[in-house]
Amino acid sequence: xxxxxxxxxxxxxxxxxxxxxxxxxxxxxxxxxxxxxxxxxxxxxxxxxxxxxxxxxxxxxxxxxxxxxxxxxxxxxxxxxxxxxxxxxxxxxxxxxxxxxxxxxxxxxxxxxx
Amino acid sequence: xxxxxxxxxxxxxxxxxxxxxxxxxxxxxxxxxxxxxxxxxxxxxxxxxxxxxxxxxxxxxxxxxxxxxxxxxxxxxxxxxxxxxxxxxxxxxxxxxxxxxxxxxxxxxxxxx
Numbered sequence: 275x276x277x278x279x280x281x282x283x284x285x286x287x288x289x290x291x292x293x294x295x296x297x298x299x300x301x302x303x304x305x306x307x308x309x310x311x312x313x314x315x316x317x318x319x320x321x322x323x324x325x326x327x328x329x330x331x332x333x334x335x336x337x338x339x340x341x342x343x344x345x346x347x348x349x350x351x352x353x354x355x356x357x358x359x360x361x362x363x364x365x366x367x368x369x370x371x372x373x374x375x376x377x378x379x380x381x382x383x384x385x386x387x388x
Numbered sequence: 389x390x391x392x393x394x395x396x397x398x399x400x401x402x403x404x405x406x407x408x409x410x411x412x413x414x415x416x417x418x419x420x421x422x423x424x425x426x427x428x429x430x431x432x433x434x435x436x437x438x439x440x441x442x443x444x445x446x447x448x449x450x451x452x453x454x455x456x457x458x459x460x461x462x463x464x465x466x467x468x469x470x471x472x473x474x475x476x477x478x479x480x481x482x483x484x485x486x487x488x489x490x491x492x493x494x495x496x497x498x499x500x501x
Contacts, residue, residue, distance in 0.1 A: 380431055
């Protein structure tokens with residue numbers, strides 16, 4: 275029973291490039307959450323999606339960041355024109371329903387910007 | 389603003405010592421509370437959760453937590469830690485706004501054999 279799958283585990287980009295992070299939720303889960311963990315800080319909520327819908331994007335930076343969860347395929351977190359400050363661990367979580375349901379986390383993607 | 393505070397950034401204990409990790413959250417009405425653990429090189433795993441009912445919650449691996457509403461606290465406890473409990477521990481709160489979790493900064497626990 276596969277858990278939440280994130281890829282790649284590590285991603286290196288140069289400033290100005292694009293980064294695409296993928297997340298496949300657990301089987302039967304239709305709710306996906308993205309969190310970012312900066313060095314020496316806790317996890318910060320970014321966005322909450324259901325299939326084809328963005329439910330809450332209150333934690334997303336206003337520019338360069340976008341997220342989608344299409345009807346078919348994984349959820350994608352996209353960062354355009356990356357800068358050094360985007361270096362962080364990005365975690366995806368999923369749950370069968372929203373609200374109070376416990377979230378199951380993936381191993382994260384470590385993004386490094388050169 | 390909604391916030392979660394974990395008092396200790398790094399705790400070092402010897403095996404068999406008792407553990408208590410503090411977690412306080414800002415007032416926000418009805419909340420759901422969680423403790424997650426992240427072992428080295430692994431993903432976050434749910435230790436325990438509180439939604440309602442008995443404020444003393446039992447979790448996996450001998451952990452428990454007590455919800456004290458008047459103190460806005462949800463401290464994690466274990467009577468006797470083991471070397472294998474070395475990990476980072478995160479307190480998280482859902483303020484009943486969809487599924488959004490607010491996390492504390494994390495507490496790194498090192499248990500000396």
